Amino acid sequence: MHIFYTPDLTISEQSYQLNEEESKHCSRVLRLKKGDRINLVNGSGGFFLAEITDDNPKKTALSIISKEDGFKKSDHYLHIAVAPTKNIDRIEWFLEKATEIGIQEISPIICERSERKDVKVDRLEKIMVSAMKQSLKAYLPKLNKALPFKDFIKQNASAEHKFIAHCLPNQKEELANNFKKNSHYLILIGPEGDFSEKEIEIALENGFLPITLGESRLRTETAALQACFEVNYLNR
Known part of the structure; x- marks a missing residue:
């Protein structure tokens, strides 16, 4: 499954919009469509499963399906x-x-x-x-x-x-x-x-x-x- 880096996505959010660069990559390069699912990581431990609700190439909208905080956090x-x-x-x-x-x-x-x-x-x-x-x-x-x-x-x-x-x-x-x-x-x-x-x-x-x-x-x-x-x- 495709993974996108979303540093401003918090663990409390239920929906999200990719920025223009990531939206273009999602819809035009990867050709993902409404209903497709992707993973998101925010770089601070948040790991998300999301579904595309609008495949707009400039502002792809997502619905957050599941989320995990502290994903694979190291003990050291x-x-x-x-x-x-x-x-x-x-x-x-x-x-x-x-x-x-x-x-x-x-x-x-x-x-x-x-x-x-x-x-x-x-x-x-x-x-x-x-x-x-x-x-x-x-x-x-x-x-x-x-x-x-x-x-x-x-x-x-x-x-x-x-x-x-x-x-x-x-x-x-x-x-x-x-x-x-x-x-x-x-x-x-x-x-x-x-x-x-x-x-x-x-x-x-x-x-x-x-x-x-x-x-x-x-x-x-x-x-x-x-x-x-x-x-x-x-x-x-």
Whole structure:
């Protein structure tokens, strides 16, 4: 069944009207007609079954048949802070796959060795919306604006379970060895050239635990996805 993203739809509404863009997609691209049924997700846990009552290509009207709040809500909260790659396609790939697997928040962080200093959030959010619908989820991950590394650490020093994945030969633990199920996790993933020694020092001083994501040397987006997978796997 076709899924539409309707961020302004509340769980209390009995009827709804698609915006012009979604109406056109519904009636002219998908050729759905009056009486056809579709699913709606609002990105904040609402999952709806609706029936088309008017297939107007500019303002398709719907009747809400059933609704569920907190649809497939996760018992844990994963926040990954990752340095944006020079090739933005690689971060787009990470966001798509992480949304499908399960992630609640992403923060681009600008590090000393970052090759990219700016991130256009609007395009990235569209990719996440598409991935949310593809994976039958009702929660859209929160995507924050890019922040310098030090500013991000300062703002998130009080996070519950904090980890930093880096490549220096310092003593590091497996994530599973310092893991508590159904908690709030924050994991830092650095740029291709890794975090600087100073950045690692700042993170450790603020209570971040150093972890390893395996013996392979991973690209930034692969490391971030590996961290996402591990957290979801350990919370099964």
